[in-house]
Amino acid sequence: MPIHVRLSPLLRKYVPEYDHENGLVLEIAEGTKVRRIIETLGIPPEEVVTIMVNSYPGKPGSIVKDGDLVTLTKIIGGG
Numbered sequence: 001m002p003i004h005v006r007l008s009p010l011l012r013k014y015v016p017e018y019d020h021e022n023g024l025v026l027e028i029a030e031g032t033k034v035r036r037i038i039e040t041l042g043i044p045p046e047e048v049v050t051i052m053v054n055s056y057p058g059k060p061g062s063i064v065k066d067g068d069l070v071t072l073t074k075i076i077g078g079g
Contacts, residue, residue, distance in 0.1 A: 001027070001028060001030055001065075001067075002027055002028075003025070003028055003037075003064050003066070003069070003070060004023055004025055004067075004070070005025075005026055005037065005041070005069075005070050005072070006023040006071040006072070007023070007024075007041075007071075007072050007073075008071075008073035008075075010076060011043055011048065011072055011073070014041060014043045014044075014047075015041050015042065028040075031063055032063065032064055033061050034053070034064060034070060035060035038060070045060065048072050049073060049075050050075065052070070052071040053068055053070055053071075054068055055071075058070070
């Protein structure tokens with residue numbers, strides 16, 4: 001089943017084929033968790049600070065469904 005993945009700029013370096021304008025479309029198995037998507041993309045789990053599934057807060061254990069939009073971000077702090 002296809003899902004859409006959007007990555008924040010700081011995570012894009014881990015996915016060389018990432019399309020900055022359209023994101024990614026991944027074919028995954030039913031019942032796949034966000035954790036598995038992060039692993040599949042080669043992103044170190046500790047780098048992902050925020051997970052959103054269809055604009056709602058998600059967790060690594062969230063199960064994605066057909067057509068979902070998963071957004072992964074890393075926020076840089078400072079001041």
